[in-house]
Amino acid sequence: MPGQSLRLWDPVVRLFHLSIAGVFVGNYFFNEAGDDWHVWLGYYAMGWLLVRLVWGFIGPASARWSDFWPTRARLAAHVRSLLERRPEHRLGHSPIGALVMILMLLAMLTTGLSGWAMEEVDALWGADWPLQVHETAADALLVMVAIHIAAALFESFQVRDNLPLSMLTGRRRRLPDDPQR
Ligand code: HEM
Numbered sequence: 001m002p003g004q005s006l007r008l009w010d011p012v013v014r015l016f017h018l019s020i021a022g023v024f025v026g027n028y029f030f031n032e033a034g035d036d037w038h039v040w041l042g043y044y045a046m047g048w049l050l051v052r053l054v055w056g057f058i059g060p061a062s063a064r065w066s067d068f069w070p071t072r073a074r075l076a077a078h079v080r081s082l083l084e085r086r087p088e089h090r091l092g093h094s095p096i097g098a099l100v101m102i103l104m105l106l107a108m109l110t111t112g113l114s115g116w117a118m119e120e121v122d123a124l125w126g127a128d129w130p131l132q133v134h135e136t137a138a139d140a141l142l143v144m145v146a147i148h149i150a151a152a153l154f155e156s157f158q159v160r161d162n163l164p165l166s167m168l169t170g171r172r173r174r175l176p177d178d179p180q181r
């Protein structure tokens with residue numbers, strides 16, 4: 001029934017989101033670049049990336065890679081539905097949303113791996129490029145996060161629901177065209 005709420009995001013996805021978003025904001029804006037907090041928070045986020053990778057194979061439907069992997073056909077259908085102004089709603093990521101999500105995860109992974117390379121790999125001591133990769137990946141992530149937040153707010157107005165809140169509570173309002181689950 002429209003108007004009711006439905007359970008969408010499971011606790012692992014929600015804790016994952018809170019963790020990587022918190023680490024990103026902390027490491028980008030707040031702590032001293034390269035201090036102990038920065039490094040340990042970075043590794044904490046890397047641990048979560050691994051958990052999320054595995055969860056995408058064993059978790060519930062809305063967490064599964066196969067449920068939302070942005071194939072060419074899914075992306076084309078999504079773009080067509082937007083151009084024809086008949087938005088479709090899914091119980092999970094839209095194809096374009098999933099594409100941005102995957103790019104964000106890759107940027108975060110690159111940031112973490114380059115940070116590790118710069119700190120721990122003796123052979124790279126004094127080399128310039130790990131820092132450049134680290135900065136570029138972190139800046140690219142900042143741009144994508146800005147788009148991500150803008151899209152979440154825009155879509156919240158479209159469907160008249162608080163989607164950022166749904167990432168915290170796991171529930172969102174049921175829409176008339178939602179499939180039953
Ligand atoms: C994954 C989340 C991370 C984010 C978003 C992040 C972001 C950043 C940013 C924005 C800077 C400033 C770059 C500049 O000077 O312009 C920085 C510097 C630095 N980061 Fe990270 N970082 C992350 C993880 C890590 C990890 C895992 C390590 C090490 C194991 C690390 C080590 C460093 C070091 C040593 C610097 C200082 C480099 C220098 O100025 O010489 N970071 N990081």
Ligand code: HEM
Pocket residue numbers: 013016017020021022024025052063092093094097101104105108145148149152163164165167
């Ligand atoms: C206050 C800022 C943020 C808000 C309001 C927000 C909001 C959201 C919302 C509403 C979703 C669900 C998207 C959907 O319906 O398909 C989502 C998912 C996601 N967000 Fe954010 N987000 C924020 C910050 C971030 C940051 C900083 C990052 C990355 C560093 C991030 C990475 C992700 C990822 C990877 C997902 C997919 C979650 C999964 O399926 O595991 N978000 N976010």
